[in-house]
Amino acid sequence: MGGGQKSYSLHPHDYKLLEEVGYGASAVVYRAIYLPSNEVVAVKCLDLDRCSSNLPAWLYHGFYLGDLEGMQHGCLDQESIQDDIRREAQTMRLIDHPNVIRAYCSFVVDQNLWVVMPFMAEGSCLHLMKVAYPEGFEESAIGSILKETLKALEYLHGHGHIHRDVKAGNILLDGDGLVKLADFGVSACMFDRGDRQRSRNTFVGTPCWMAPEVLQPGSGYDFKADIWSFGITALELAHGHAPFSKYPPMKVLLMTLQNAPPGLDYDRDKRFSKSFKEMVAMCLVKDQTKRPTVEKLLKHSFFKHTKPPELSVKKLFADLPPLWNRVKDLQRKDAAQLALKRMPSAEQEAISQSEYQRGVSAWNFNIEDLKAQASLVQDDDEIQEIREEDERMKLVANHQDASNSKSTLGKSILTNEIVCSEQVSAEEVPPAECLRKKGKLLETDLVESVNQWKIGQENNGSKTELLPSTSEKEVVQAKCRMPAGKSRQTLSGPLMPGIILGHSTSERGRNLERYDTDNQPPAEKIHNDIRRAPSFSGPLMLPNRASANSLSAPIKSSGGFRDSLEDKKANLVQIKGRFSVTSENVDLVKDIPLCTVPRRSSQVSPLRKSASMGDWVFESKQTPISQTPKESGNSIAPASVLMPYLQNLLKQTSIQQDLIVNLLNCLQPADVIDASQNGRLPPLSRSSENNGTVESMVSERERLLLIKISELQARMINLTDELNAEKLKHIQMQHQLNAAAGQEDVDRREGDA
Numbered sequence: 001m002g003g004g005q006k007s008y009s010l011h012p013h014d015y016k017l018l019e020e021v022g023y024g025a026s027a028v029v030y031r032a033i034y035l036p037s038n039e040v041v042a043v044k045c046l047d048l049d050r051c052s053s054n055l056p057a058w059l060y061h062g063f064y065l066g067d068l069e070g071m072q073h074g075c076l077d078q079e080s081i082q083d084d085i086r087r088e089a090q091t092m093r094l095i096d097h098p099n100v101i102r103a104y105c106s107f108v109v110d111q112n113l114w115v116v117m118p119f120m121a122e123g124s125c126l127h128l129m130k131v132a133y134p135e136g137f138e139e140s141a142i143g144s145i146l147k148e149t150l151k152a153l154e155y156l157h158g159h160g161h162i163h164r165d166v167k168a169g170n171i172l173l174d175g176d177g178l179v180k181l182a183d184f185g186v187s188a189c190m191f192d193r194g195d196r197q198r199s200r201n202t203f204v205g206t207p208c209w210m211a212p213e214v215l216q217p218g219s220g221y222d223f224k225a226d227i228w229s230f231g232i233t234a235l236e237l238a239h240g241h242a243p244f245s246k247y248p249p250m251k252v253l254l255m256t257l258q259n260a261p262p263g264l265d266y267d268r269d270k271r272f273s274k275s276f277k278e279m280v281a282m283c284l285v286k287d288q289t290k291r292p293t294v295e296k297l298l299k300h301s302f303f304k305h306t307k308p309p310e311l312s313v314k315k316l317f318a319d320l321p322p323l324w325n326r327v328k329d330l331q332r333k334d335a336a337q338l339a340l341k342r343m344p345s346a347e348q349e350a351i352s353q354s355e356y357q358r359g360v361s362a363w364n365f366n367i368e369d370l371k372a373q374a375s376l377v378q379d380d381d382e383i384q385e386i387r388e389e390d391e392r393m394k395l396v397a398n399h400q401d402a403s404n405s406k407s408t409l410g411k412s413i414l415t416n417e418i419v420c421s422e423q424v425s426a427e428e429v430p431p432a433e434c435l436r437k438k439g440k441l442l443e444t445d446l447v448e449s450v451n452q453w454k455i456g457q458e459n460n461g462s463k464t465e466l467l468p469s470t471s472e473k474e475v476v477q478a479k480c481r482m483p484a485g486k487s488r489q490t491l492s493g494p495l496m497p498g499i500i501l502g503h504s505t506s507e508r509g510r511n512l513e514r515y516d517t518d519n520q521p522p523a524e525k526i527h528n529d530i531r532r533a534p535s536f537s538g539p540l541m542l543p544n545r546a547s548a549n550s551l552s553a554p555i556k557s558s559g560g561f562r563d564s565l566e567d568k569k570a571n572l573v574q575i576k577g578r579f580s581v582t583s584e585n586v587d588l589v590k591d592i593p594l595c596t597v598p599r600r601s602s603q604v605s606p607l608r609k610s611a612s613m614g615d616w617v618f619e620s621k622q623t624p625i626s627q628t629p630k631e632s633g634n635s636i637a638p639a640s641v642l643m644p645y646l647q648n649l650l651k652q653t654s655i656q657q658d659l660i661v662n663l664l665n666c667l668q669p670a671d672v673i674d675a676s677q678n679g680r681l682p683p684l685s686r687s688s689e690n691n692g693t694v695e696s697m698v699s700e701r702e703r704l705l706l707i708k709i710s711e712l713q714a715r716m717i718n719l720t721d722e723l724n725a726e727k728l729k730h731i732q733m734q735h736q737l738n739a740a741a742g743q744e745d746v747d748r749r750e751g752d753a
């Protein structure tokens, strides 16, 4: 390794910094000229103030921290830490492999650490995708990039290093298509003991790419963690984004631990070969011992016929402007976006959003913050989670209470809701999505439906069994799509029909949704961003320079989430901190999702087809059920005025009656029996006709039922919250335990010495 390498000056004035070509968590990267030899280099300027909060990770794992002469930074005055840095610096200098980027040298300038390295003229793969390939690269290019990355990993693993941050943002390309793995900010050495050994029991990396064993404290991990990240990177290159990248960090963490591993779908990812899919599947096995080594992967048939990168990779940027112009363009876009956001908290939100999306490495988890985030965003994400899982057709029911898994549970709701999009197959949109489209509904309905849906999926095996007739399907779907401006504000999540359709066919649609805004004029983009702000599924909200780097989700507390959620909460009645009901004019009866109601043949549909959208919308003329004649005119209206109202009321009542029957079917039988025995619910005798006497009984039953339902939902939410809190506590405690064990180890060694 190494040897005979050219030496570089440690004086900043020997370097002429030119354009900015990239940004990381705490660094800006410049194209620069090394004046003594007129050579183009890259200088990564690390703001030590900014990275001080992450410094422990840097200090313990930073390969780039080379020559530290004159380093006065307050964070660095611990002797043992400096020893570590020096040791790492030595290792870094020894690195010499065509696919691993090395630091020529590094030195301190004011509060910055400058790291001089080869300039990679095309930037990172992530950057390239963001600029020109939002849906990912073609397979031949992916094959070449991955093979070169594997060679880099082979070298690193062979020398005892785990990279721990393999991702498209850290795979750099030069003008000839040469591929180099970069960023050893969080790498760890397998041969170390003590402090550094302990580091392999810490959370390090970028959540979406982190292997389950890395996220699972105490389990320990090794080189195989890089294989998992490599598999995720393969998916990232194939789709333009990593799986789960749109979710908040804590959600990513839980999904990685609990869900089936992501992968290329055999049906939907048709453009990719079988061997590519197999190779990815081999990497993304949860049991680390079953993942292949780099050597074994290199022998996989997928890599047998990969083209040299000069052929397959170089052409990717043939028609693109120089890197710095691309970066500038992105920055302009992001700056415009930021400037147009006039909310007082916009800047703060934008920054935290961008940090979130950037894929910052080496975050230290702040469990309390994350817990708060997770509890606030749970409902929204629950739906997203289902969608994501379902898109891969690898649904795993994570419902904690197996006793809920009764085959009859929620069947009628499922039957109605599962068809809320005609272009979406039953398994593509969960019932909650359908519920959500109605806008004003109990969030608990949503969660419960999602869970029931999961169970239904599991229990029923074939999802298509649940589909009702086409006519039913159309009406339910139409209802589900009712666009309501208000509901868009009060409930987060992608409500636009385009988004529903975007999910309808493949990842492709999703990618389009994700990246559409990048190609829009700033004003339009901002409009969309604002609309989507409460959702984590949205495309890039990268309002600052961070956009040049990564779309991933770092572990970081984010005021942004909270801000948007605070807005949301302003309109919400929060019950036990988690589920919510719109507080404005809440009317439990009126606000029950209509999409749970089956079509009645005699019913006049309140829906019409929109010519422009080809989508169903509600007739605004429809008399609102809550509006009484008194409200309308404050006097007794003539029969001609009252009649339509009464007819409408009658129809609505019958819809509600059906709804109640459906909801009743969803209750656990035990609860229903219990309630009936206590005399709390009058026996339900369903009648197809409505009259005055029945009506009053029905409304009483409705009221009691709704109370019962709310209680059950509140209970379920509480339990889920408690479970999540316990899980987080567990993780935190394990962390503390590890830290304590490590400290003991150090003390013992010091005692021995």
Ligand SMILES: Nc1ncnc2c1ncn2[C@@H]1O[C@H](COP(=O)(O)OP(=O)(O)OP(=O)(O)O)[C@@H](O)[C@H]1O
Binding pocket: 021, 022, 023, 024, 025, 026, 027, 029, 042, 044, 101, 117, 118, 119, 120, 121, 122, 123, 124, 127, 169, 170, 172, 182, 183, 185, 358, 359, 360, 361, 362, 548, 549, 550
């Ligand atoms: N040698 C280089 N030549 C050209 N561009 C580079 C080089 N190194 C980095 N970049 C660009 O700068 C971006 C940020 O760099 P880098 O990933 O090293 O920063 P970081 O702070 O370690 O980021 P993170 O922690 O988020 O991974 C890269 O994604 C890439 O686009």
